[in-house]
Amino acid sequence: MVRRCKYAGCHTLVERPAYYCDKHKQYEAEYAKQRETYSRTYYNKRVRNRDEANRERNKFYHSPTWTSLRKQALERDKYMCQYCLALGVKRPNAKVGDHITPAEIAPEIRTELSNIATACRDCDNVKRKLEQEIYGTGQGNTHRNTKLRLSVSQWAKMIARKKQETREGT
Incomplete structure (x- = not known):
């Protein structure tokens, strides 16, 4: 399974579970942390x-x-x-x-x-x-x-x- 890189304007396909291509990989950790903050799991555990x-x-x-x-x-x-x-x-x-x-x-x-x-x-x-x-x-x-x-x-x-x-x- 593939998806497009999440970096604005980048249309490179990346294999899941990655969100960013090799060129924009430095944004991956920050994006994953942000997703966890707003995820259903976080809501259920913390709220x-x-x-x-x-x-x-x-x-x-x-x-x-x-x-x-x-x-x-x-x-x-x-x-x-x-x-x-x-x-x-x-x-x-x-x-x-x-x-x-x-x-x-x-x-x-x-x-x-x-x-x-x-x-x-x-x-x-x-x-x-x-x-x-x-x-x-x-x-x-x-x-x-x-x-x-x-x-x-x-x-x-x-x-x-x-x-x-x-x-x-x-």
Whole structure:
């Protein structure tokens, strides 16, 4: 496999994994260091998984346990978004397994199938923002309302309201 030299204006082909040709080889180390700084691996090690709780949560979402639970929930819900369905809208082909009460807030129920709902990407994205507002989930936030447990229909109403606000605001 080959690629073009990364030096501006140089079109020499170089064999992978090299990024620069023999003429511009002195830039290779600096470029590799720069790529590492912005790589997904760096992000996961230094930002996303910077503390034990985040590491543990990330590990869970890559485990066979989560894969199995997610699949069971999707099949149980027939790949229909439960938040849309609660409002009377049938949205098939939903593929997100969503914790109704975030696992970050209630890790003790993260493996309970009754706490997992199928969601479409739109509802999942809006719900994540709502979770940050209500529970203080996400990077750099402080948890609050940790005893609050909302149902799928309660979430659905809030998601619909938030979507409506977003549409009116644009």
